[in-house]
Amino acid sequence: MxxxxxxxxxxxxxxxxxxxxxxxxxxxxxxxxxxxxxxxxxxxxxxxxxxxxxxxxxxxxxxxxxxxxxxxxxxxxxxxxxxxxxxxxxxxxxxxxxxxxxxGASGEQIEKMGDKATAKETMKKAGVPTVPGSDGLLKDVDHARKEAKKMGYPVMIKATAGGGGKGMRAIWSEDEMEKNFESAVKEATAAFGNGGMYMEKLIEEPRHIEIQVVGDQYGKACHLSERDCSVQRRHQKLTEETPSPFMTDSLREDMGKAAVKAAEYIKYEGAGTVEFLVDKHRNFYFMEMNTRIQVEHPITEQVVDYDLIREQILVAGGVPISGKNYYPKLHSIECRINAEDPYNDFRPSPGKITTLHTPGGHGVRLDTHVYSGYMIPPNYDSMIAKLITTAQTREEAINKMRRALDEFVIEGVKTTIPFHRQLMDHPDYLAGNYTTKFMEGFKMDSKYQD
The missing domain is CATH 3.40.50.20 (Rossmann fold)
Structure with a gap:
């Protein structure tokens, strides 16, 4: 070791x-x-x-x-x-x-899965369901028009080297194509130094559900079930939960098998996440693979009692995995606490934390590096904490999260605590009735203001 x-x-x-x-x-x-x-x-x-x-x-x-x-x-x-x-x-x-x-993954594995167009072709060969899309990269806007006509609008164009929603555009009709294609290429080139674009059929009312996998150095992989990451803003996740309120036993089984098949096909080593779009009919399609630990890994750890970082280290040291799959025994929710002002279009709020009181109690976990007097620099991602609650049922986990958010005091900077507190009261969220479009039209209520 x-x-x-x-x-x-x-x-x-x-x-x-x-x-x-x-x-x-x-x-x-x-x-x-x-x-x-x-x-x-x-x-x-x-x-x-x-x-x-x-x-x-x-x-x-x-x-x-x-x-x-x-x-x-x-x-x-x-x-x-x-x-x-x-x-x-x-x-x-x-x-x-x-x-x-x-x-983590080898350079070859990252290359196979890091470029989204290449990853999609690899998954097709592995027999994993993929979203209908262009055959390779789009040469130009005329090529994009032809592909869109073939698969039918709406479509989504995506940067092949993308991430964080950069270089992505939903296009609903032909007259929107040129403007959106050009702006996506510009944005992708500025963000990644690569303006390559591909196209996929736009899945309507999609859920973003990912499967956690671990693979060892001997070609064996297992899964640790799903996380629902559908509550997003500009393709950035805000909160995650496991199990997904949309999941069924048979869907979990099918998605788990597909994720393990994907990992074993590329002989994946380490912890990784196979991300899927799931439509309203519970058809699922491979979206991408993250060849690293995820921000939201703690909720999986909480429901299956498994230290993913420890497993990453053991696998890297040559220890084989058991090969068994893991299924959620509890319900866990993670709220990403960002130094952003939800009442001002989530504008970043760097600065000094003058007062900090963190929540505690049974089933409450807080992953953070901040403390009272800590200066949040403006140079990096604005996430400053992850608040995780775990309980026997979804309803109990939500109630626990409400209580934990009410206890969580951060002064000196604006944070997304009020947003999460409002989310925990939102009727659609409470009903588990949300998609990746959930944040469209979401308005902050002043009663949750600090």
Whole structure:
């Protein structure tokens, strides 16, 4: 097993990884930018190395600096967390070249699944259901028009190198095509340096349901059931739950089998997530695979009693998985607490936390790196905490979340706590009647204002 792991990340996920490493008796190295000097992951790691100034491209995305930090501290493995370099095939390969184990997928596996058009073709070959779409990338707007005519409107054009909703456009008729195609290409080129586009049939009233998988070095994979991530804003998840209120036993079985088939087909190593769109008739279609740990992994851990970070480390160390699948015994909900103002179009709200009171009690978990006096930098993602409640039933988990949100006090910055509190009272959410369109037309009620 590894003697020392460098965590190539920051914030709550870095702290989360450090905690599991400590429990396993593994030494840790934190890397940090100058903006994160006072962050808790720096304090709790056994060693810490500054890798550059605040901007990500000069610190957390700078591969030579991270490899140098691993070499000077004699780290024998790197855990990338999520975001930053976690799905960077080049980084995975460079780690291997330096005899440092990348705790995650190989460069080849990331390449197969990281490019969405390639991933879709791979899944077709594996026999996993996919959304009807273009055969490869679109050459130009005329090609896009022909493909849309073939499959019928509405369609969705997507950036092949995309993520976070960048370079995605829903197109409902031919006269919308040119304007949307050009703006999507521009946005994708600016965000990813790649303006490649492909097209899919737009699934109406879709749910975004993902299956957690783990694969070992011997070609074996298992699943840990689903998470419903349909409550999203601009393709960014706001809250997740497991089990999905839309799920049936037979659908869970079919989606689980498809996800395991996908993982085993590419001989996937590590924790990953196979993401599906599910239509109102419960037909499911492969959307993409995230070759890393997910932000929302704690809810799966809570309902199956399974430490996913520990399993990632064991698999990377060559330990085989048991091969059995896991099914939810409880109900768990996660609310992402962002430093954003929900009353002002979710505008980011960096700054100093002047007062912090965190919730507790049975079935309440809080993953966070912030504390009273902590300065939230403007340079990174605005998520500052994940509040997770777990109970015997969905209704109990919602009641627990209401109570926990009411206890959660953060002053000095605006947060999304009021949004989540309102969500927990929303009749459609309470009925489990929501799709990825849930946030369209959602308006904040002033009664939930801090």
């Amino acid at each position: 590894f003697k020392k792991i460098l965590i190539a990340n920051r914030g709550e996920i870095a702290l989360r990884i450090i905690r599991t490493c400590k429990e396993m008796g593994i030494k840790t190295v934190a890397v940090y930018s100058k903006a994160d000097e006072e962050s808790l992951h720096v304090r709790f790691a056994d060693e810490a190395v500054c890798i550059g100034p605040a901007p990500s491209h000069e610190s957390y995305l700078k591969i030579p600096n991270i490899i140098a930090a691993a070499e000077i501290t004699n780290a024998d493995a790197i855990h990338p967390g999520y975001g930053f370099l976690s799905e960077n095939a080049k980084f995975s390969k460079i780690c291997a070249e330096h005899d440092i184990k990348f705790i």
